[in-house]
Amino acid sequence: xxxxxxxxxxxxxxxxxxxxxxxxxxxxxxxxxxxxxxxxxxxxxxxxxxxxxxxxxxxxxxxxxxxxxxxxxxxxxxxxxxxxxxxxxxxxxxxxxxxxxxxxxxxxxxxxxxxxxxxxxxxxxxxxxxxxxxxxxxxxxxxxxxxxxxxxxxxxxxxxxxxxxxxxxxxxxxxxxxxxxxxxxxxxxxxxxxxxxxxxxxxxxxxxxxxxxxxxxxxxxxxxxxxxxxxxxxxxxxxxxxxxxxxxxxxxxxxxxxxxxxxxxxxxxxxxxxxxxxxxxxxxxxxxxxxxxxxxxxxxxxxxxxxxxxxxxxxxxxxxxxxxxxxxxxxxxxxxxxxxxxxxxxxxxxxxxxxxxxxxxxxxxxxxxxxxxxxxxxxxxxxxxxxxxxxxxxxxxxxxxxxxxxxxxxxxxxxxxxxxxxxxxxxxxxxxxxxxxxxxxxxxxxxxxxxxxxxxxxxxxxxxxxxxxxxxxxxxxxxxxxxxxxxxxxxxxxxxxxxxxxxxxxxxxxxxxxxxxxxx
Amino acid sequence: xxxxxxxxxxxxxxxxxxxxxxxxxxxxxxxxxxxxxxxxxxxxxxxxxxxxxxxxxxxxxxxxxxxxxxxxxxxxxxxxxxxxxxxxxxxxxxxxxxxxxxxxxxxxxxxxxxxxxxxxxxxxxxxxxxxxxxxxxxxxxxxxxxxxxxxxxxxxxxxxxxxxxxxxxxxxxxxxxxxxxxxxxxxxxxxxxxxxxxxxxxxxxxxxxxxxxxxxxxxxxxxxxxxxxxxxxxxxxxxxxxxxxxxxxxxxxxxxxxxxxxxxxxxxxxxxxxxxxxxxxxxxxxxxxxxxxxxxxxxxxxxxxxxxxxxxxxxxxxxxxxxxxxxxxxxxxxxxxxxxxxxxxxxxxxxxxxxxxxxxxxxxx
Numbered sequence: 025x026x027x028x029x030x031x032x033x034x035x036x037x038x039x040x041x042x043x044x045x046x047x048x049x050x051x052x053x054x055x056x057x058x059x060x061x062x063x064x065x066x067x068x069x070x071x072x073x074x075x076x077x078x079x080x081x082x083x084x085x086x087x088x089x090x091x092x093x094x095x096x097x098x099x100x101x102x103x104x105x106x107x108x109x110x111x112x113x114x115x116x117x118x119x120x121x122x123x124x125x126x127x128x129x130x131x132x133x134x135x136x137x138x139x140x141x142x143x144x145x146x147x148x149x150x151x152x153x154x155x156x157x158x159x160x161x162x163x164x165x166x167x168x169x170x171x172x173x174x175x176x177x178x179x180x181x182x183x184x185x186x187x188x189x190x191x192x193x194x195x196x197x198x199x200x201x202x203x204x205x206x207x208x209x210x211x212x213x214x215x216x217x218x219x220x221x222x223x224x225x226x227x228x229x230x231x232x233x234x235x236x237x238x239x240x241x242x243x244x245x246x247x248x249x250x251x252x253x254x255x256x257x258x259x260x261x262x263x264x265x266x267x268x269x270x271x272x273x274x275x276x277x278x279x280x281x282x283x284x285x286x287x288x289x290x291x292x293x294x295x296x297x298x299x300x301x302x303x304x305x306x307x308x309x310x311x312x313x314x315x316x317x318x319x320x321x322x323x324x325x326x327x328x329x330x331x332x333x334x335x336x337x338x339x340x341x342x343x344x345x346x347x348x349x350x351x352x353x354x355x356x357x358x359x360x361x362x363x364x365x366x367x368x369x370x371x372x373x374x375x376x377x378x379x380x381x382x383x384x385x386x387x388x389x390x391x392x393x394x395x396x397x398x399x400x401x402x403x404x405x406x407x408x409x410x411x412x413x414x415x416x417x418x419x420x421x422x423x424x425x426x427x428x429x430x431x432x433x434x435x436x437x438x439x440x441x442x443x444x445x446x447x448x449x450x451x452x453x454x455x456x457x458x459x460x461x462x463x464x465x466x467x468x469x470x471x472x473x474x475x476x477x478x479x480x481x482x483x484x485x486x487x488x489x490x491x492x493x494x495x496x497x498x499x500x501x502x503x504x505x506x507x508x509x510x511x512x513x514x515x516x517x518x519x520x521x522x523x524x525x526x527x528x529x530x531x532x533x534x535x536x537x538x539x540x541x542x543x544x
Numbered sequence: 545x546x547x548x549x550x551x552x553x554x555x556x557x558x559x560x561x562x563x564x565x566x567x568x569x570x571x572x573x574x575x576x577x578x579x580x581x582x583x584x585x586x587x588x589x590x591x592x593x594x595x596x597x598x599x600x601x602x603x604x605x606x607x608x609x610x611x612x613x614x615x616x617x618x619x620x621x622x623x624x625x626x627x628x629x630x631x632x633x634x635x636x637x638x639x640x641x642x643x644x645x646x647x648x649x650x651x652x653x654x655x656x657x658x659x660x661x662x663x664x665x666x667x668x669x670x671x672x673x674x675x676x677x678x679x680x681x682x683x684x685x686x687x688x689x690x691x692x693x694x695x696x697x698x699x700x701x702x703x704x705x706x707x708x709x710x711x712x713x714x715x716x717x718x719x720x721x722x723x724x725x726x727x728x729x730x731x732x733x734x735x736x737x738x739x740x741x742x743x744x745x746x747x748x749x750x751x752x753x754x755x756x757x758x759x760x761x762x763x764x765x766x767x768x769x770x771x772x773x774x775x776x777x778x779x780x781x782x783x784x785x786x787x788x789x790x791x792x793x794x795x796x797x798x799x800x801x802x803x804x805x806x807x808x809x810x811x812x813x814x815x816x817x818x819x820x821x822x823x824x825x826x827x828x829x830x831x832x833x834x835x836x837x838x839x840x841x842x843x844x845x846x847x848x849x850x851x852x853x854x855x856x857x858x859x860x861x862x863x864x865x866x867x868x869x870x871x872x873x874x875x876x877x878x879x880x881x882x883x884x885x886x887x888x889x890x891x892x893x894x895x896x897x898x899x900x901x902x903x904x905x906x907x908x909x
Contacts, residue, residue, distance in 0.1 A: 188704045195792060210708070210876055301780055301873030307608040373781060373872045525708065526875040529790050 025412075026263075027476040027491075029069065029084035037085050038097040041070075045102050049074045050081060052390050052406075053103035054480075055506040057491045058113030060143045061086065066094045066119050069491065071478055071506075075390055075404070078411040082478070087119050091173050095165065098124040105393035108217075108514040116141040116227075125178055126162030131220035131543060134158060140228050141502075180216060181206060192221045196299045196529045199539030203516070203528070210524050215517040219510075223543040230503045235261055235335060235470045238503065243329045246508060246541030248288035249483045250330035251280050253541075256505075258333045259414065260479035260490045264472045265335075272460035273337045275453050278416040279350070280320070280332060281481070282446040286357070287316045288484030289439045289446070292536050296436055297368045299533040300377050305368035312360045319349045335470060337463035350454050354447050361443050369440060378433035382519040382531030385430055392518070393511035396486030397442065398535040401427045401434030408482035420452045432534035439536070471498050483508045485536040509542035547845035548832065552670030581673060589662055589813060594624045596812040599858075600865060607869040631808075634801035639702050642798065646700030651799065651806035653693030658810040658817065660686035664740055665820045665857075666829045668849035672741050679740040680728050680825075684721065687776075687817070690810065691717040694778075697807070698795035709794030712784045712876055719883045720775040720782075726891035727769035730898045731825045734758045734907060744829035750836035753828040757908050761898035766826040768891050770864070773818035775879065778811060780868035784876055819860035820853070827856045 032040045044050045050072035057069040067086040073079070087094035098121040099106045110121045111130040118139035120127060129136070133156045138145055161177040168174045181187060191202040200221035206214040226245070230238045242257050243250035255277060262269065294309025317327045322343040324332040332339050343349075368374055384394065389402045399406045407424045409417040425441040427434030472494040480489030486508035493502040512535045519535075520528050562573040598613075598621065605612030613620030638644060663673040664683045676682055691714060698710020731754055732738055735746040747753050755762050775782035786794040796807040823829060830849030834841045874882070901907055 186704075188708070196790065207708075209711070297872065301783070302871065303604070304608050304869050305872075307610065311609050367870070368872065371872060373874055373878075376878055377872060377875060524875055524877065526790055526873075 025080060025478050027069070027071075027082045027478055029082050029476070031084050033086070034088035034096070041083070041099055041102060044072060044081070044083070048081075049076060051075055051103075053099070053105055053109070053393055054080070054478075054487070055489065055491070055504070056099075056106060056109040056113060057502070057504045058117040058119060058141065059493065059502045059504075060117060060141060062143060065089065066117050066142070068096060068113060068119065069476070070099070071489075071491070075406070080412075080478075082476075090167065090171065093173055094119045095122050095167070095173065096120075097122045100124055103393070104388075104391045104518075105511045105514055108219075108510055112510075115139075118142065120165045120173075122165050122167060125164050126180075127165060128159060128162050129220075131223040133220075140225065185213070190528065192218075197532065197539070198295065198537060201513070201532075201537065201539045201542070203532075205525075205528065207525065210526075212520045212523050212525060212528055215520050215528070217513045217516060219513070219543055221543065222540050226544045227502075227504055230500055232499060234498045235472065235500070238500065239334060240331070243326075243331060244540060245505070245544060246288075246483065246485065246488075246538040247328055248291055248538060249284060249485070249488065249508070249541070250326075250328070251284035251332065252481050252483045253488055253505075254330070254333045255281060256479055256481045256483075256488050256490045258335050259481065260477050260492045261335050261470070261472060263479055264475065264477045264492060264494060265470070267336055267464060267466070269337060269464060270460035270462075271458045272462055273464075274415045275457045276338060276342055276462065277333065278420070279450050279453050279457075280324075280330075281415075282449050283316060283320055283350075284330070285446050285484050286443055287313060287320070288536075289443050290316065292439050292484070292533075293364050293368075293436070293443075296439075296530075296533045297364075297374075299529050300374065302368050302371075302374070305364060308360075308364060308367060312357060315353055315356060319346070319353050322346065322349060334463070336466040337461065341462045342457070347454055347457070350450060354451055354454075357447060358444070361440060365440065369436065375433060377526070377530055378436055378534065379429070379431055381432045381523065381527045382534060383430050384515060384519050388515070388518060392515040394486075394515045394535070395511065396483065396508060396536070397425075397438040398435050398486070398512060398515075400425060400438050401432075402430045403428045406487070408480050408487050412480065414479075414481060416453060417449075420449050422449050432530055435534040435536075469498055471496060472500070480506065485509060485538065485541075486512065505544060507541045507544060509537045509539070512537050513542055547842060548669055548830075549848055550670040551668045551849075555670065585659065585663055585673060589659060590809070592816055593809045593812050594628065596816055596861065597627070598624045599861070600812070603862065603865045604869045607866070628805075631802060631805040636801040636803055639798045642702045643700040646696045647798075648803075650693045650697035650700060651803045653696065654690050654810045655693075655806045657687055657690030657693060658813045660689065661817045661821075662813060665817065665853075666740050666744050666824055667853055668830050669744075671850070675739060675741050677737075677739050680732060680738045680743070683740075683821070684725050684728065687814075688717075688721060690814065693810075694795050694807075697799070701795070701798040703798050705791040705793075706795050706797050709784075709786070709791045709797075713778065713795060716782065716784050716876070716879055717776055717778070719880060720772045720887075723768055723772040723883060723887045723891045724776055726888070726895055727765040727772065728821075728825060730761060730765040730891070730895050731758075733895070733898050733902050734762065740824065740829075743825060744831055747828040748831040748834070750834040750841065751908055752831065752834060753826070755826045758898065758901065759908065761894050761901055762826060764890065764894045765898070766822065768887055768894070769822055769826070770818075770860070772883070772887060773822060774864055774867065775883070777814040777818050777864075779815055779864060781871040781873050782879055783868075783873060784879060815864060816857060816861060819864060820857045822860050823853060823856035827860075829853055829856075 052073040052075050054071040054073055061067050065086050070083040072081050087096045096119055110124050113119050114127055115130045115132055135156050161179050164176040164178055166174050185206045188205050188207055190205050191197040192200040202218040204216040205212055226241050242253040245253050290309050290313040294306045297305035321327050323346050324330050386402045386404055389399045389404050395406050403426055410424050422445045425438045427438055474496045476493045478491045480487050488508050489506035491504040492500055495501045519531055562568050602612045613623035616623040616626050666672050694713045695710045698706040735743045755766055796804050830853040832844035832852050
C-alpha cells in the first residue's frame, strides 16, 4: 500500500488521533514507525486500520523539540499496543512520549550511549565497561505549565514483591525471552517483558545494504516463517517498483507460503504439547514436520532457512517432483492432524490446562494488536489473506478460522483448523500451476522510486508487514518491520495477571511467540 | 503352596553356618548377616535403577516413534552404564549462598527414604528384609522422609525456581499420602494384618489375590493407589515439583554429579517401590496365580516367587510409564483439587465399603 500520510502537528496530534479512533473507527494500531526525517527532525509514522471496513490509513507527525529533547504525545491511552512500540521508538531514536508511564529502553542495554537509528549516529563501540545497571523504575515525561519537560519515576516493583526471572535461559520461552514475573505464591501478579537478547539491529543494517542484500536477513526473524517474511519484503519492494509478476510466480509463492504455514503450525502444536509436558505428542508433530520440510527442501534447498523469493520472482523453478510430493504430503497429513487431536488436543487434561487460560476479549485483542491465530481465537477477523488479499489468496476458496472462546484452547484449535485450510488452499492450486517465467528480469542495480510503502502478509503468528521509505537510492532510507511477536508479548501481561505460573508457560506457547522475530 | 521355594531355607542355612559350623556368637553372626543384606539391598537398588532407566528410555522411545539408545553396546544396553559412570565422576559444586548443610543433607534424605521403603518389598517367600508387625504403617512413615529431602533441597539451593518447586512438592506429596495410606488401610482390613509377609500369605490361596478377593472395593483402592502413588513418586502427569517446562528442573536445578544422581535414582526407585507395593498389596506379591485346578496351580508354583513379584511390579511400572508418556502435566491447583475433592473422599467411602464387605463376609473366600 502506498502511504498517503495525514500530517498532524504537535498541538493537534493528540486530539486528531482521538478523532481517528472514535469518529473514523480506526481501532487497530498496526504499527508505529519511528524515523529520522532528516531536516524535518525526528518523527513517527502510525499505520492504522479500521477493523470493520479494513480500511487503512497512515499518520505522520514530527516531534516537537523541548529543552533539546524530541517529544510526541503518547497514544497508549488510545491503543494499549502502543506501549512497547513507543518504547522501541524511544530506544532507537530517543523520542520521548509524553504521558507514557514506562519509558525505558526496550532492546538495547541501559548503558548504551546514543540512539542508533538517528541519521547522525556514529557507530563506535558505545557500550561502557561498567555493569549494566537495570533501572527498577520507568520514567514518565510530561510538560508542565511553562512548557518545561517534567520527569516522574514510576516504580516497577514494591519492596516485598517476589520477583522471578522466567528466562532468558528457560526451556519454554522458545528462545531468549526474559519475563520478569512478580509472583504471589503460584499466582502471577505482573509480567515485565525484557527484550533484546537476540537483537541484531536488522533495520539498521538494512539502511546500508542494497535491496537484494536486504533479503538475506528475513529468514533470521521468525525462523518458522522465513517464506512469509521474505514475501513481505519482496512484496513491498516490488510494489514500489511496480513489477508485474507472472501467474506462475503468484501460484508458487502462495503454495510455498502455505507449506511454510503448515511447517510453523506443526511446530506450534508440537511445542504447545511439550510445554504442557506431553512429550509424545511433541514428537508426533516433529515426525510429520519432516515431511513438509522434505517437500520444501527439494525445491528451495533449505529446510529451516528458506531463501527462495527474490525481487521479481523466485530463485529457481519448482522441482519436477514438486507437484507429486505436495499431493502425497496432503494425503499423508490430513489423518495425522486428527492424530494430534486424539493424542493431545482432545485429552481432558489438555482441556483443563488450556481452557480459560490467558483470556483476552475481542476488544482487548484489537486494542493490543494481537493479530494472527491468537486474535482469531477471540473472534477477530484479522486474516490479512482475507482483508488485504495478495497473490492468489483473493481467488482461492478458504475459510478464516475463528473461535470465540478467548482462551488458549481456542488458540490451539485455530492452529489445528488452519492446517486443514492450508491443505485446502494448496490442493486448489497445485494442479493448475500455469506455465510461465519464474523470474521477471530486473536491472542489475535495483533502485526504488521515492515514496513510502507498507506491505503486509499473514505470517504464521500474526500480521507481518514491512514499511519502506525510499529516497530513490539503491538502499532504503528507512525500512521497518511489523514483527508478529512484539504485540503478542505486549499482551502477555494483561493475559496473565491473576493466572498461575503454569499458565504463563501455556499462554506463551498458545500465542506462538518466536523471539528472533520480536527482537529483530 | 508346598511347591513354592522358601528362601528362608537359605537364610537359616547361612545363619547355622555362622553360628553352629563356625561357632560365632550371636552378635558377630547378625553383624555379618546385616552387612551382607545391606550390600545386597544397595546392589539390587542400583541394578534395578539401571534397568528402570534403560526401560524408561526404550519404552518412551517406542511411544514416541523413536528407537531410543542403540549406539553404546548391543541395543544401547551400556548407555546407562556410561551415564552412571559420567555422573559418578562429575564434580559436585556448591551454589553460592546456598544453605550448605541442607543442600548436602537433602539428597541423602531422599535416597534414605527410598532405600528404606525399598527394604519392605517381599521379594520371595521368606525373603523379606524388614518384616514388622506394623509393616505397612512403618513403610508409609519411612517413605515420607523423601518429601523432607525434596523440600530441603528446594529451600537450601538459593534458587527461586527451587523454592516454588519445594512448595509444590511439599503440598502435593503430603496431600497424596492421604489417599495412599487410606488405600493401604483398605487392604489391611481385608487381610487382617499389617505385616507385609502376612499380607502376601493372605493372598496365596486360589483366587486369593486381593484384587479378586476384595472385588469392587479392592479394585477401586488399587486404581486410587496407582494414581496417588504416581503423584507420590513425582512422575508425570503429576511431576509438578520438576515441571521442566516451568521450573527448569525444580528442586534439583542446582545439583550436579551424584547429588543430582541421588534424586534421579530415587525418582526411578520410587516408581518401582510404588509398583512393588501395589503388586504386593493388591496383586499378591510373590504369590503365583492359583485358580483351584490342582495341575495348573502346581505348575504355577514351580515358577519362583521372585519371578512373580518382579513380573507384577514391572508390569505396573510399564503401566505407569505408559501414563507418563501419554498425558500432559496437570496444574498445581488441579492436582490438589483431584486429591482433596475426588480421590480422598473416594478412598474414604471405599474404606467404609470395604469394612462393610468384610463385616458381612461378602468377599471371595
